[in-house]
Amino acid sequence: MGQREFWDEYIVRYAGRHGLTTNDSRRVTGRFARRTVSTLLRHQTLAELKRMTVLEFGCGTGRLARFIAPLCHRLICCDISEAMLEIARKELSSHCNVVYLQTDGGPLPRVDFAYSYAALSYEPSEQSLWSAAARLDAAATAFCLHFHKVANEHPDPTKSVDRISRGDAYAVEAYRPSVKTLRLRFRGPVYWVERHRPDVRGREPFLYKGQRLSRMRRLADRIVTCR
């Protein structure tokens, strides 16, 4: 079973209406979802967002996109699964600035800002995770990429974090880079790694890209130098 088929089946068989395997309203669209959104947008100003074309990589059912669409000029909801996008289209039908894109691993459209939450760690190998991150890096002037512990989100929490498989129903290999690995791979002045507790799952790595971050890094370097 390929990745696309897995996600088409996931939404039908395992996930609730909002694409998560929990029905906890605080997590699906309540205060924890809002906390996630503010972590993703932490280094963006609302005034700049209003003029930006934004892309969500792995938008699922539009659970987070519903909060971000009203804040930006245009939102491209991108997902590998047509079944997820179909739900997102219905859920976000009142937002006329949202467009939908089924991605097949090809280049992504150029955008001012991209974000991805609980999607990249489902890449089937370390190599495909880095290639997805590189596609986002090439497409977005700024981004926020989240890398989560897949086991906590998975329909079968008894499976290992690194490799999840169940007969012929699905097969997902998950890889989550450490903060150290992210820092080594994304070294330039525009990259920045932070760990946050975006909802109830504990602290997780977020990789940010943006011009504002280079100013923050210069400031942090100066503070370290002064000590």
Ligand SMILES: C[S@@+](CC[C@H](N)C(=O)[O-])C[C@H]1O[C@@H](n2cnc3c(N)ncnc32)[C@H](O)[C@@H]1O
């Ligand atoms: C757990 S859901 C999270 C959805 C959404 N970001 C949220 O927080 O509600 C993971 C989503 O990532 C999508 N996804 C997984 N691999 C992908 C890929 N290679 N390209 C695009 N989307 C992908 C899945 O189809 C699914 O909708």
